[in-house]
Amino acid sequence: MAQTIRVDGVRKWYGDTHAVDGVSFDVEEGEFFGILGPNGAGKTTLLEIMEGLRKPDDGEVSLLGMRPWPRNPRLLPRIGVQLQASSFFERLTAREQIRTFASLYGTPPAAADHWLEVVGLTDKADTRTEKLSGGQAQRLSIACALVHGPDVVFLDEPTAALDPQARRNLWDLLREINNQGRTVVLTTHHMDEAELLCDRVAIMDHGNILKSGPPAALVRGLDAPTRIGIETGTVPVDGARQLFPDAEVSDDGVSLTVSTRNPAAVLSALADRNALRGLAVRGASLEDVFLDLTGREYRA
Structure with missing residues (x-):
């Protein structure tokens, strides 16, 4: 391309x-x-x-x-x-604002009004931009x-x-x-x-x-474990650690989580014990990639 x-x-x-x-x-x-x-x-x-x-x-x-x-x-x-x-230009309504932007490019007013509708601001068309909420101003900016x-x-x-x-x-x-x-x-x-x-x-x-x-x-491409969660109490924490010695097991009182690089074996063992209540399976995400590359320290 x-x-x-x-x-x-x-x-x-x-x-x-x-x-x-x-x-x-x-x-x-x-x-x-x-x-x-x-x-x-x-x-x-x-x-x-x-x-x-x-x-x-x-x-x-x-x-x-x-x-x-x-x-x-x-x-x-x-x-x-x-x-x-x-x-934005000062003291203009949302409709006046977007029509002004449109006129700079030779775009007709009807097209400007259409974009107000697209971003859900038709009911704010006669509101001055300084009176819009932060989210409404952001949507108007995108429409412009x-x-x-x-x-x-x-x-x-x-x-x-x-x-x-x-x-x-x-x-x-x-x-x-x-x-x-x-x-x-x-x-x-x-x-x-x-x-x-x-x-x-x-x-x-x-x-x-x-x-x-x-x-x-x-x-x-990220070497990250799969996190398998079940409802707390379905399997005792100590029992899960014995059952999955190569995995990391934690329990926050709501979910017992097994972090493993062999999810098939963990899921099979839990299924054999009828211990899938509240099951949630989460693999790596783009956020994990981001944190792996940039670190976890606070940025001002």
Whole structure:
């Protein structure tokens, strides 16, 4: 498939801090690509360089076959950008806001009103943006990024302020625009979001890409145990430790959990003892991959 984005050896320094330190990757046409990393990993800086909002100190970026920096007027109608912090024109209602964005691209007001409906803000159309909740402002920001039908969409933590229902609705919307052939580049702290939506992800830390690939492939490549849980009391803890000496057994008073690299044998032994009450089986996830690569220490 054709490359929509090519990042080659990109670097960005702020004094002694290497925010982006020699990053290279490609994003194919129609791909849903995720950039993951802890706070301060360089995700937003990298995204802004790709969007043409920030000049790289070294390396090259190609977006739709053109350089995004210096700011390229030919690219602006073809990309949609939702920034990490929402910023709107002052004293405008939600309807006036999105119609203003639409007018900048020659998009008719009816299309703008349609996007208010898509993100569930029709009932807030006459509310001034400073009166919107954080989640409502986030949804309006996303609608403004999509109102002109861009070929490439950049979303910086789009669901950070959304409740679970709004998150799920936005996931459906993002799948739909991606299924229409648009390329989507996403940064997020939600590993379940990346695992569900992204064709490929790149995990960053300290300005470097540590590993990239399809989420399922990254998970399969992690040497992690399978966690098998049953209801507490179904099997005594000491009995489970004797039964599964090569596994780690714990009990929190609600579930007895067996962490094992031989799940078939554990499940078979529990089934033989009719001890499957409350059974839950959990393999590794993208979150496990993320923590394995970036560590578990607190990041400010």
